[in-house]
Amino acid sequence: MLLYVDSRRSKLFKAVRGVRVSTDKGSLNADDVLGLPWGSKVKLSTGVEAYVLKPTLNDILMKGFRRVTQVVYPKDISFVINLLSIAPGSKVLESGVGTGFMTAALAYHVGASGKVFGYEVREDFARTALRNLRLAGLDDRVDIKVRDIREGVDESGLDAAFLDLPDPWEALQEVRKALRPSSPAVIFTPSANQVMKSLRALRSGPFLDLRVYEVILREYQADPEALRPRTLGVMHTGYVVFFRVV
Amino acid sequence: MLLYVDSRRSKLFKAVRGVRVSTDKGSLNADDVLGLPWGSKVKLSTGVEAYVLKPTLNDILMKGFRRVTQVVYPKDISFVINLLSIAPGSKVLESGVGTGFMTAALAYHVGASGKVFGYEVREDFARTALRNLRLAGLDDRVDIKVRDIREGVDESGLDAAFLDLPDPWEALQEVRKALRPSSPAVIFTPSANQVMKSLRALRSGPFLDLRVYEVILREYQADPEALRPRTLGVMHTGYVVFFRVV
Amino acid sequence: MLLYVDSRRSKLFKAVRGVRVSTDKGSLNADDVLGLPWGSKVKLSTGVEAYVLKPTLNDILMKGFRRVTQVVYPKDISFVINLLSIAPGSKVLESGVGTGFMTAALAYHVGASGKVFGYEVREDFARTALRNLRLAGLDDRVDIKVRDIREGVDESGLDAAFLDLPDPWEALQEVRKALRPSSPAVIFTPSANQVMKSLRALRSGPFLDLRVYEVILREYQADPEALRPRTLGVMHTGYVVFFRVV
Amino acid sequence: MLLYVDSRRSKLFKAVRGVRVSTDKGSLNADDVLGLPWGSKVKLSTGVEAYVLKPTLNDILMKGFRRVTQVVYPKDISFVINLLSIAPGSKVLESGVGTGFMTAALAYHVGASGKVFGYEVREDFARTALRNLRLAGLDDRVDIKVRDIREGVDESGLDAAFLDLPDPWEALQEVRKALRPSSPAVIFTPSANQVMKSLRALRSGPFLDLRVYEVILREYQADPEALRPRTLGVMHTGYVVFFRVV
Secondary structure (H helix, E strand, C coil), rough: CCEEEEEEEECCCCCCCCCCCEEEEEEEEHHHCCCCCCCEECCCCCCCCCEEEEECCHHHHHHCCCCCCCCCHHHHHHHHHHHHHCCCCCEEEEEEECHHHHHHHHHHHHCCCCCEEEEECHHHHHHHHHHHHCCCCCCCCEEEEEECHHHHCCCCECCCCCCCCCCCHHHHHHHHHCCCCCCCCEEEEHCCCCCCCCHHHCCCCCEEEEEEEHHHHHHHEEECCCEEECCCCEHHHHHHHEECCC | CCCCCCEEEEEEEECCCCCCEEECCCEHHHHHHCCCCCEEECCCCCEEEEEEEECCCCHHHHHHHCCCCCCCCCCHHHHHHHHHCCCCCCEEEEEEECCCCCHHHHHHHHHHCCCEEEEECCCCHHHHHHHHHHHHCCCHHHHHHHHEEECCCCCCECCEEEEEEHHHHHHHHHHHHHHHCCCCCEEEEECHHHHHHHHHHHCCCCEEEEEECCCCCCCCECCEEEEEECCCEECCEEEEEEEEEE | EEEEEEEEEECCCCCCCCEEEECCCCEEHHHHHHCCCCCCEEEEECCEEEECCCCHHHHHHHHHHHCCCCCCCCHHHHHHHHHHHCCCCCEEEEEEECCCCCHHHHHHHHHCHHHHHEECCCCHHHHHHHHHHHHCCCCCCCEEEEEHHHHHCCCCCEEEECCCCCCHHHHHHHHHHEEECCEEEEEEECHHHHHHHHHHHHCCCCEEEEEEEEEEEEEECCCCCCCCCCCEEEEECEEEEEEEEE | CEEEEEECEEEECCCCCEEEEEEEEEEEHHHHHHCCCCCCEEEECCCEEEEEECCHHHHHHHHHHHCCCCCCCHHHHHHHHHHHHCCCCCCEEEECCCCCCCHHHHHHHCCCCCCCEEEEHHHHHHHHHHHHHHHCHHHHEEEEEEEEEEHCCCCCCCEEEEEECHHHHHHHHHHHECCCCCCEEEEEEHHHHHHHHHHHHHCCCEEEEEEHHHHHEEEECCCCCEEEECCCECCCHHHHEEEECC
């Protein structure tokens, strides 16, 4: 559940007996909200009003997931989901899994009939990702292997692939074997040098429709009498390299 | 099917007997590609090589849809899908439908078990949107009504709403009635004035979690020896206003 | 003088006998660098090498000026200097003066033969600005009056005007009287609401060539093996509204 | 003189006897405006009203200069002038000169007591630049040599340098010899690859304070009832690499 106090304060919590949720505006017993319909107004210990909301995917990612790596932000997650044409039922390859933000988003969109096959070299990352996916109720749609993707992919005939690795260019032939010909894939990478290396590798292999993007998000102060972008913000996360395998 | 010639030339076509596909690099008989697997290499009449690819959602939207209004671009479509937490099975309200870009994307992500309820005042727009949705094979997931949303929404208990109207602030109470409490909704609007009017209306009603965003996309020249953003591009499409109903 | 240690550490100091300059990499006696040519390499108390550099205008603004208000950043300062067509000899009107960043930049570019006439309602701001201008050696080119510009401008026949006020639209007629017909002027303002109000006032008065801009600066990590924009940064400072008086 | 008709139509012309200025809203005899003060309202042949304005530096660059190369835009020109700390009296090195946009801006700001030393390998470019500078009345402050800067610079003790060359990294040692130690210099270059090569060369030589920037300009529709950035625009011109010589 999401306890929404105001635009700066909201908290994700598990609605189980005995849990107490604290915010700097007051606290709440989970017992008191069990059974309430979504959107109910409640009172914190201090008398401050709050709301009990159904969390969105982003609420769960941003407020519930334990982070162990640099994560992929919603602005990039959503753009990649679109480029990869993820639909209910899609079978998707991912490497590395890291904290599991992208894994969760992929699992969310492929639905109960789809599957995400994740490769992650570090066991501790894989374990945290799985814990996060369980929190989101998405773990049954995900199959995580602790393995370097360059050592081989077990699957074939997949619909799309997402690579967030230090050396994505070394994984391209495995991606190609795993995907059905004509399928889309995306590399997400922070520096222009890695984009160049990826493009060079993609150009020499049998890959098509190479494209490079960057998504810049500006959040505004939501004040109708002083509308303006927030002063400080995230200027850069990474570059998105799109391609198709044949 | 998508006939991919090179990074500047690709064409969406229906693979039916007798159809001839032309590009400025040569043409092709659809008969010759019927039955070929995705990703097959073919030769155009001129000897130029091309590929037969499975179209992504964006290929269909950008190359197949007939346009009758200003459309919502993939950068915004994907960000909104994410904000609205659209999943397989979601029931979504949309107004207006216009050319049907956003309708198609919503229908794509809600899957066979979900539904999009679209309100559109102009019958000619509704007709074109339906034709476009049929082309994408998504028409059975969409229910379009030729009606001003302010005259009333038939549905209730929906999961999310998307508004792309000249006066979105006049539709807020209907949105509220149609959505389950705590559900997310988005207004997409081109000018700062409309954002302000929307925020004023949202602040006076029972709406929560107001946020305003702008997504800027930069496409790069995909050349590893001369990596740089393209010189000209789309600097602005619209502002994204997020809120939740209670 | 600017003591440059590395890309994160540099310090502006006055090279006078007895002064000691401290950095977190070591300290230096000003006495030891008196008389050294610009660009000389020196050793800090810790043995760390540093350089004695001639400060640029920005070094003085960013590292030397005491700040009492929100300041105008170099990205906006330079764009405005350009729009206003400031040249050696220009006579410029400014209101308000605030911390004096823009005042100093204007004074720098008008040279010894030009003049900046600054209006500032708050005496404490005016005093700090004057102190800052003295530090930059530019005070003799500036004439600061503690006065609300709406109460009247003493000068006439000026070449350009810069307004950084909460209500710039109320100062337009005074700006018009002070400038020679056909001269350029700029309003700098943080919110879209203020831009709208300014445009409405400009449209009703005898003003021409209205334009609105926003300058976004991205600073990159200057690493040739990992070139990428810095993760966090300034997303917004203000909008630049240009016009000409007739 | 600048003939200003409306926000989309303005024309730079020489006010000499017998000249006729045409716009798509009507024409004007230069004879009729000779002697009129700046800002005067005039009538075109069609009865449409227009204004006679004193051109700004940008009016002259953008509307008067004949272009033979890719030019440097005002957003970058102004930012570079600021980084280079150009003041009245500055002596500046430039290579290549190209169309002369940057040359003119430098000459404008160094004033009558300063000087710009321009190196340009192509004689035809040098000739056009000189013609352009004459039009702007700035040619006496500029000394253009038809020479590859790598063959040697005649000047020394200069205050700043601007490089807009395909291989700027090959000119660094000549820049170093020409500038006084501690002086600022800027490389302007379109691709990330050239930025990397420049940074590598700068890191190995005796150069300090390396910084990389990108200036993004958004122009808004100046309509107070529909304020929004223009839909299409320039997404990229070039990267700005700053350094200091010692």
